[in-house]
Amino acid sequence: MLLLAAVSIGVGKSWIPPTAFFSPADEAQWLVLTQLRLPRTLLAIIVGASLGIAGAVMQGYLRNPLADPGVLGVSTCAALGAVLSLRLGLTVTTPWTLPVLAMTVATTAVMLLMVMVGRGGSAITFILAGVMVSAVAGALTSLVLSLTDDPYAAAEIINWLMGALTDRSFDDVLFAAPFAAAGMALLLTTGRSLDALTLGEETARSLGVRLGRLQLTIAVGIGAAVGACVAAAGVIGFVGLIVPHLLRPLIGEQPSRLLVPTALAGAALVLAADTAVRLSPGAQELKLGVAMALLGGPFFLALLMRLRRRLV
Template sequence: MRLEIGLGLGVLGLFVASLTIGPANVPAIDSLQALFDNSFGPLTLVMQEIRLPRGLLAITAGAGLGFAGAAMQGYLRNPLAEPGLIGVASSAALGAVLAIHSGLAANVFLGLPLSALAGALVGVCLVMALAGPRGGSLTLILAGIAISALAGALTSLALNLSPNPFAANEIVFWMMGSLADRSMTHVWLALPFVVAGAVVIAMTARGLDALTLGEDAAETMGFDLSRLRLLIVVGTASIVGGVTAVAGAIGFVGLVVPHILRPFVGAQPSRLMWSSALGGAIMLQLADIAVRVILPTRDLKLGVVTALVGAPLFLHLIYKTRRELP
């Protein structure tokens, strides 16, 4: 419980910091007061229309990815698993890229995030169809890899056939991931998918704990592994699709955070999921603050920062896993 309280306080503290840190040299107290100001001054508009949605999205996206990452690692019993393993992130990215490529994103309100959600839906349907109703974890992984490879190839094709360099630049920058220039509309678009996915995954908590003893033991205890897999995949797809639709491709959060927090919760999946949700919110808020502090005039992308932090930790995890092999 102390861990969860500490992480919760960290989320709250970083949320306040996220609201008060920016290029303008404005006192923190003035910035916070502007959140509740009914005037339409410049500072009020910045706080209510730019910084508040950005901070809320950082918490929502980070918590969702951390939660889904812990669930995937618990189901697959593999610390190298992450939410994008089932191919939903790549499918959502493909949907968004097609919206940019076709001009739908520019001509239709919310055309880009809605297309990303449609791509995520198609991706999860294909993964479930390929894995089959009785397929195991290995079949699910192979299906996810196949869909990710296909979506990645089609995304590269769309980038290669971009009608002009401006569209190509927009595609590349979107795929790097960012929370800049997002509004409360994006928050309300992503939040229901993240919450719904978390609720679905939370239903698997006892099953994931039982699965640590092995599949045979879990079935003996009365858990339906096919239903467990379906809930994990659907919940993860909802979270990843919602996050990718509004923030672009953001990696390593669902991989790194559960790995860091696992020693503190005794490797219990049901507890690790909630701790990872708080940890993911902390990691993404730290990354978003770093984006504004480091090279603020160069539009450093959020996905680049999370990759620069997560990739070395991922390599360390691989090295540690290799050393533990007999």
């Protein structure tokens, strides 16, 4: 991952060797490095780690390998919060409203899902409810967009919705980092409870797991981590879905053992994808969110096929 980070800092429309870091002789290179590449790289790490661990926790909690903050509509809800704050023009005067609204709406979404499905609800109900929440949030986002008169503002929102790490500054990093870190820290505490849930809710409760508290921890943790990411980088889907699956064959399926590795691997995946996207030909870069969806969609389908074979 460190190697990837180094490469990510170097790669761009023009290659800058990492050594330029230590010799600030060339002013332009130095500026590009510190003001563009470095924040972008840091953000890729934060976003990837958050989304990866969020996916691992959701899959563990639901005991279903198809869960992911994107699939369940959490990212869409965070985006709705962010778009609302953009539309209302709050971001101009008070920039912190965007991440805060994004996180609040995302947390509410997870809680809403948990309440709707209720205790003992099956993973299928949860996923169906998530798809519905996702659809409603998407529709509301479109509504907000269509009510935006200013075409430039609308274009900006759409651009941001597609998910990208382009032109981020250290301010974005500073906004996202503490919330993402706090969210991830909360999620890391759920490991043992998730392990116990391997045997179902009844057994988990008989082993002393407080399901209510676990739900709250997960809702707040995912809301903060995913909300902060979406606020900083727009909607980047499928990271949380893909990463745990890539790791399970390597380190086993025990939920607690997946948490830290998924954070690391998530960061590596987003770093790699973002670096690749920068190298894509054409004047305009391919959007990272678009690239991940193009990659993730087929992956999701392949996963479904394999699961079907295993279950039949």
